[in-house]
Amino acid sequence: MSAPTTTPGQGNPTPEAPAATPGPPAARRRTLATRWRRDRALVLMTLPAIALLAVFAYLPMLGNIAAFQYYSPYSGFFNSPFVGLDNFARVFTNPAFLNAVLNTLMITAFQLVFFFPVPIALALLLNSVISPRVRVFIQSVVYLPHFFSWVLVVTIFQQILGGAGLISQTLRENGYSGFDLMTNPDTFLLLITLQAVWKDAGWGIIIFLAALSTVDPALHEAAASDGAGRWRRMWHITLPALRPVVILLLILRLGDSLTVGFEQLILQRDAVGAEVSEVVDTFVYYQGVVYGDWSFAAAAGLAKGLVSLVLVLGANKLAHVFGEAGVYQR
Amino acid sequence: MSTHRPAPARIVLNRRTLFGAAGVGLSALAVPGLSACGGGTAAPTEQVAVSTEVLPRHIPITIAEPDIPGVNGSVPGYTSLPTELVRSVTTPPGDGRTIRAMTPLWGTIPPADGNQYYEAVNEMIGNTIEFQITDGNVYADKLATVLASPRDVPDWVQIPQWNFPSRFGSEIVGNVFADLTPYLAGDAVSKYPNLANIPTDAWRSCVFNGKLYGIPYPDTPIRDALYYRDDLLAERGIDPQVGSAEELLALAKEINDPGANRWAAEDLWSAIAIAFGVPPKWKVVDGRLVHRVETEEYRAALDFNRQMFEAGVVHPDAVAAQESEAKARFQSGRSLLLADGVGGWHEALRDNLANNPDYSQKAFAPFAGQGGQPILWRGPGASMFSFVKQTDDTSMIEQILASADVLAAPFGTEEFSVINNGVEGVHYTPGPNGVPQPTELAAVELQPTYIFLADPPVVEAKVQYPGFVEEYCSWMADAAQYLQEPPLYGVQITEPPQYASLAQPFEDLEADIPRGRKSLDDLDAAVENWRSSGGEELRAFYQGLLDQQ
């Protein structure tokens, strides 16, 4: 069979990886001055964005000093007394905190498996639809729920899957007993994942569609004429086009492991109980924000950010191990 | 759809349970230098006794005799509207200045330019009130930021009790807002007769650290009711009489009919807590303070609510804590019992009578959960206040108070009519029995904004709903006989902030126990934990305040 040998990318899943790493070793040994001359345009280009971040992200971030204070809004950051790491101690020794972290990680893990791939699969499916009109129609419909508030999404689920919902009521009218998916703590993980898929999968496909649109049909054509079948072409042409953006999103999602749908969970907290629905963000919200304990909230936020950063570094390292470029190189 | 906040019910609960202790955090926070912040130690650092000297003298005005007089603080009712309106403040007291005022709004944002309602009210005041309106659901966030930046605080700020940022009483009020004691205490208030007409109970809640700071938005002493759809029950020949929790459960079981998509009840927790006499915060037993969560009443109420849920009489959407649609379910007849605020009664009539002229709901007379004599804990005289920004310009303070005096003109005055109904021919046309019929423009321009700055004592005169005024006022007059004042009634207390967040386990238990996810043993454990992780110190804090009285 000749097809495999001529199919692009065959044999080595990452033929491009070296090209993405910095040029020849000699380049790194160049003097600073030459590098500045070569790269100054690049550095300059980042400056407007960095200036905006410096003022509107980093400057107010200094307020996180409250994490080390017994902060009072009226006394302000300058006059509130410092308490060292006490606020962090309060966060980490709170028994509810551990439970919240566990719940969060469980939800993240579950959604990585059952939510993350859905937009990719949908994008591939949509991409294979030939008629552009059908494609646009489907795309436009499925991405709309992203713009619904969580309140509305939960209401819609309640009216369909709740104990007095459309399905239960129809069952009851026909002599069966109803069911209630909305208040069952055991299936809560499934429920919130369903909701997340319903709301955001359609929105998530956009970025993958953009990536797919960069694939040159000539590659498909060439492979096809060499006898590569549908699946072979998908494996060797289509999927590699998605790989960089999938890996980027995966790394960022891993970094965000401690963040899961805050509003979605708070809205359904009483329905299933805090035991399964308490996550890091809701914990901080109730302990810190609701009762105006800004120091507590700041400490929790800093700790969370630190963990995220470490996770991103770790995920990035892992990507390198697998021969991927990751977000950044060493 | 509101997105930022959890359902309002949650906020209400938070407000009802403003207590707690911050477990582990307590020791962590007990560092030197904190007592100056009013926190860190259990010893009371604030002056609590409301000396009568700072309170304005109550000088009642009667413009129109009510048809149903108030009893023990209940709302007086008017079964017909006065034909002749009296002008209360004959000359506009304002000197034409602009006063910036910040209020929440639960309604549509009205246009500021060319708003004839604003123009009419401002003309009566003689000043221009320039509103900075914020979506009521996110008002707490707005306040938290603005109050942290005193230079951004406008001249006049409305703050609901449930939006007080932490340390409000101990640090913010005294530093940001003007002390109104010299202007209003005792006889000084007589300069503003309509403010003097506001009952003393409402003023009590405006006192922080021994000084008078706020202008109250007077409220009723009874805020909650347990409603039933008497129209739908009558169709089935049921005229419910409920004298105890047991009878309530029996009734619920009788009227529950899931097959017909009709459940007996919403989550009745707030009404059940009232029926069992659960105190708002503390109760004195044998001279010792007992916290709400420690009481037998609380335990019994939770257990009863568990029985309600277990019996399957609670609507599944309520089991799923979809509180925001509870009223819609009740009003559409999918559930027949609802715990709601007293204001919800006429709102339901407003929303339903046009489409369903037979619509009716009634409130149960108070009953005691375990039978016998019910206890209703008297609500504070006000739970929303407006504050005046600190300024060296005393004329500004006087101008704001004079403006408030116009806004507080009681029922039966021209001012009251304009503030509530707008301008005749523009915002309403007089209908049968003199009931104003709102025009289309009213929906756009007339939103409740001024009333949050200052408001007269509550009366009920919604004669457009046949029989409502009689029903409502006699229900409340009857209920008012059971009113009792809780300890430290009406006193503004700023708890040391580290105690705040241990209320959380109980809010969760109030959801978990009825739904069978936690048991009363878990409650006992939580109470034990509460005691050992700060509850006792909180008790000592309150005991200290009580001893001062």
Added chain:
Amino acid sequence: MSAQIGDQTAPAAVTETARRTGVGPGAPQRHDDLPPTRRRRRRANGRPVWEEDPHPVGLGLKGVVLALVVLVVAFPLYTVVVTSFSTQAETLRAGGLVVIPGELTLEAYRQILSGGVVTRAAVVSVGITVVGTALSMLVSVLAAYGLSRPGSLLHTPLLFVFLITMFFSAGLIPSYLLVSGLGLIDSYWALILPTAVSAFNILILRNFFMGIDNAILDAARIDGAGEWRILLRIVMPLSGAVLAVVALFYGVGYFNAFFNAVLYINDNAKWPLQLVLRSYVLQGASLPGGADPGQAASGAVAGMPIKMAVVVLATVPILLVYPFVQRHFTKGVIFGAIKG
């Protein structure tokens, strides 16, 4: 916007460069010289000639899955729209969202759109969205390209400046104090500048920029083109799809934002659309404390129809925008410019 220029017809020079330097790395050389017209050739059913006919079972399955997906999403959408056109009485009968249309009316829309407040707010929102998106795209494209060459001077530290903002945020109060300190309270800039730079969007752009075949860029460099010129003439025209997507991300972000307006805009005449629409949902709502909002009787109530009309009004502009974004997803803009 150059995003639009880019995908219509790629500059001939670029196509030429691409062809000269070889199609995407792994692509077999011998197909490089296929006549360009060949890929335009399609069969009657729109399928290119080289593509085999799909297996009927596979095709059927695909159709079923897609139909199911659309149905699952469209049914609730449909109930939302129907509810928005229903009378208040109808929604009470249905006990929530209306599934079977009964009495229909435009009342909810009439109520919201009368009075001119909404139209004014829509103008504000569109203005903020357009200006904000333009600014965001400008700084983001520059930053993304500046960060697209690993190994360049200060590359990693600069990248981390962006990365860190994704995980550490500022609290409500410090952010407010900053905006207030800059004198931006009541300025539209307060709704743009604090959210102008999204590290996430920059990473996405950078990811696509890095996917562009280095050979093309090197060829341009050999021809003496500077970085600015390469970005403008080669990278941007090749990146129509991702530019459109990121512009959509930014645009939607600006259009949907309301919370910053709550904090920073005191003048109610400057409220953006989302904030005004939210206020319609609150009409006639009971106060949180159960307090009675007095006798005030404007007669306006936010029933289910109003709430759903608000959802529809807030979503329609986004629905209208999508086809414009989608246009940039045209497949195979140029030969092998992007690494496969």
